[in-house]
Amino acid sequence: ETGVTQSPTHLIKTRGxxxxxxxxxxxxxxxxxxxxxxxxxxxxxxxQYYREEENGRGNFPPRFSGLQFPxxxxxxxxxxxELDDSALYLCASSATYRAGGDNEQxxxxxxxxxxx
Amino acid sequence: QKEVEQDxxxxxxxxxxxVSLNCTYSNSAFQYFMWYRQYSRKGPELLMYxxxxxxxxDGRFTAQVDKSSKYISLFIRDSQPSDSATxxxxxSKSGGSNYKLTFGKxxxxxxxx
Numbered sequence: 320e321t322g323v324t325q326s327p328t329h330l331i332k333t334r335g336x337x338x339x340x341x342x343x344x345x346x347x348x349x350x351x352x353x354x355x356x357x358x359x360x361x362x363x364x365x366x367q368y369y370r371e372e373e374n375g376r377g378n379f380p381p382r383f384s385g386l387q388f389p390x391x392x393x394x395x396x397x398x399x400x401e402l403d404d405s406a407l408y409l410c411a412s413s414a415t416y417r418a419g420g421d422n423e424q425x426x427x428x429x430x431x432x433x434x435x
Numbered sequence: 436q437k438e439v440e441q442d443x444x445x446x447x448x449x450x451x452x453x454v455s456l457n458c459t460y461s462n463s464a465f466q467y468f469m470w471y472r473q474y475s476r477k478g479p480e481l482l483m484y485x486x487x488x489x490x491x492x493d494g495r496f497t498a499q500v501d502k503s504s505k506y507i508s509l510f511i512r513d514s515q516p517s518d519s520a521t522x523x524x525x526x527s528k529s530g531g532s533n534y535k536l537t538f539g540k541x542x543x544x545x546x547x548x
Contacts, residue, residue, distance in 0.1 A: 361525075377535065409479070411536075
């Protein structure tokens with residue numbers, strides 16, 4: 320079984336640029352959540368995607384956007400990068416069932432974004 | 436006030452010690468409580484999961500939740516160098532299909548051989 324993978328591992332951008340981060344879900348998972356982890360902080364929820372639609376959003380501006388594809392992989396796009404966007408971006412996949420229940424989120428290793 | 440407050444550490448203990456990690460939360464709507472462990476340069480991984488007050492034990496790990504005081508603890512017995520990691524206290528309002536996780540800041544633990 321393949322776990323959650325993210326690409327790229329590291330990325331350096333300059334202020335004002337745009338960036339796209341990618342995530343492949345664990346096999347059998349249909350829900351993807353994105354988190355931002357600043358240095359020395361816990362992860363903060365950005366948004367979640369289920370069935371290719373945004374399904375919940377944290378306190379992040381609209382320049383943070385995402386996509387989920389039919390194969391359940393996902394992208395996080397950030398426009399007009401700011402210095403404070405420098406962080407580890409984590410993708411987590413989970414399986415959503417009609418009956419609910421425990422739905423552990425499995426995290427990828429993250430993408431380290433540095434904005435100069 | 437952050438929704439989940441966690442002792443910042445860092446914490447350094449000798450091998451074999453009992454480790455106590457603590458956090459508090461402010462929102463009564465939080466019903467599910469987790470501890471995630473994050474090794475350096477890795478994503479967080481679920482360690483313990485509970486949705487009720489009381490203790491839950493799994494091997495050397497015990498999670499304790501007191502909803503009346505909004506207090507969460509993780510105890511590690513016979514700590515090992517391999518336990519060296521950042522421990523994240525995590526809550527959510529639902530354990531169902533669509534839930535966001537609210538993380539504490541994390542406590543960096545080092546277990547010295």
